Amino acid sequence: MLQKRRSVQAPSAVVMVRPHHFHPNTETAGDNKFQKHPTDVxxxxxxxxxxxxVTQAVAKLETYGVRVHLFDDEGTETPDSVFPNNWFSTHPGGHIAIYPMYAxxxxxxRRADVIEELKRCYRVQEVVDYSGLEPDHIFLEGTGAMVLDHVERVAYAVKSNRLDPIALERFCTHFGYEPMVFEAQDESGADVYHTNVLMSIATDFVLISTDMIVNPARRAEIIERFEQSGRTVVNLSADQIASFAGNAIELSGTDGRLLALSQTGVDALSVEQKRIIGKSxxxxxxxxPTIEMAGGSVRCMIAGIHLTPRLNNESVKLPPS
Structure with a gap:
């Protein structure tokens, strides 16, 4: 039976960006093995x-009761703008983080109008900007580099070019998370570039490829942490990860919780895995499928909003950025 209660893990509002000049980014292809570069289109x-x-995805999310703040990107120099979850995140208590990006x-x-819209519609007390770490080659690509357990307050993070332990430590100290860093590789031995292609944490279950975690002791520790939190661990194969089955996000809709992921990812799931997910x-x-050629999928396209909405008659006093 699906749950209708709200969950801190599953936001009911999101930010999405609709690109006008999308194409796979050659600058990020070096460490993103999920990318594909078509030659026949x-x-x-x-x-x-x-x-x-993006237009159709927004319409479908809204049909199920998810509030979508949609921003258009008409620029030609931002091929990955469709993935806004990498450059900012929002947190209960009115906090926003802005991140240092690798490429x-x-x-x-990064767009000021997105932050200003969030300030206008939600109660924002603080914007913490880590982008000044970029000149020192210190990077932390938001909820791509980290997968956050908002209930247990743990930040799971795969070691990669997109994540620096210094930035992770600063984030965790500031926002009250425990860092859980580990190595993960695909079957060819290539490092996983973002944690959110490997795993997704929902309220009652976790999608994760434990076989891709390199260190057996760390693997056992992570599984134990999830089981202790009361979640069911849905183990994904490397092939399912390659089909973006792990790149999912739980959201709250009108009639209960939703697990948004790509059709490619859904098709890769087994009947039993779908049954477990469908219980909650x-x-x-x-x-x-076109956006997935850039090496990311639905989770990457959605920046969840974990902020308190302003009342209709509430005056807007914008805090400084």
Whole structure:
């Protein structure tokens, strides 16, 4: 039976960005093995398909009661802008974090209008900006580099070029999370570039490929942590991870919790895995095959809003950024 109660893990509002000139980013292809570079489709057609995929995904989310703050990106220098969860995150108590990005092209994705819209619609007390760490080559790509357990207050993070332990420690100290860092590799031995392609933490279950965690002791510790939290561990294969089955986000809709992930990811799940998920969340497949060519999927496209909405008659006093 699906749950209708709200969960701190499952936001009911999100930010999404609709790109007008989408294409896989060659600058990030070096350590993102999920990327594909098509040669049989024109750049204009790829951009059009991506635009349409975001439009349709937004409409579907809104149909199920998720509030979507949609921003258009008409620029030509931000090919990965469709993935806003990497450059900012929001947190209960009115806190926003802005992150240092590994690829120079991705640093241009940060937008003041997004932050100002959040301040206008939600109670924001503080904006913590870590982007000044970039000149020192210290990076932390938001909820791509970290997967946050908002209930147990743990930040799970795969070692990669996109995550520096200094930045992670600063974030965890400031926002009250325990860092849980580990190494993860695919079957070819390549490092996983972002934690959120490997795992997704929902209220009652976790999607994760434990086999891709390199250190057996760390693997056992992570599994134990999830089981102690009362969650069911849904173990994914490397092939399922390659199909973006782990790149999912739990959301709160009108009729209960939803698990948003791509149609590609849903198709890769087994009947039993779908049954376990379905006990507490409705599977919500979104078709984004063009966007997945950039090496990310639905989770990467959605920045969850964990802020308190302002009342209709509440005056807006914007705190300084």
């Amino acid at each position: 024109s750049a204009n057609e790829i951009a059009k398909r991506a635009f349409d995929e 120079p092209s991705r640093r241009k994705e 969340a409705k599977l919500l497949p979104l078709s984004v």
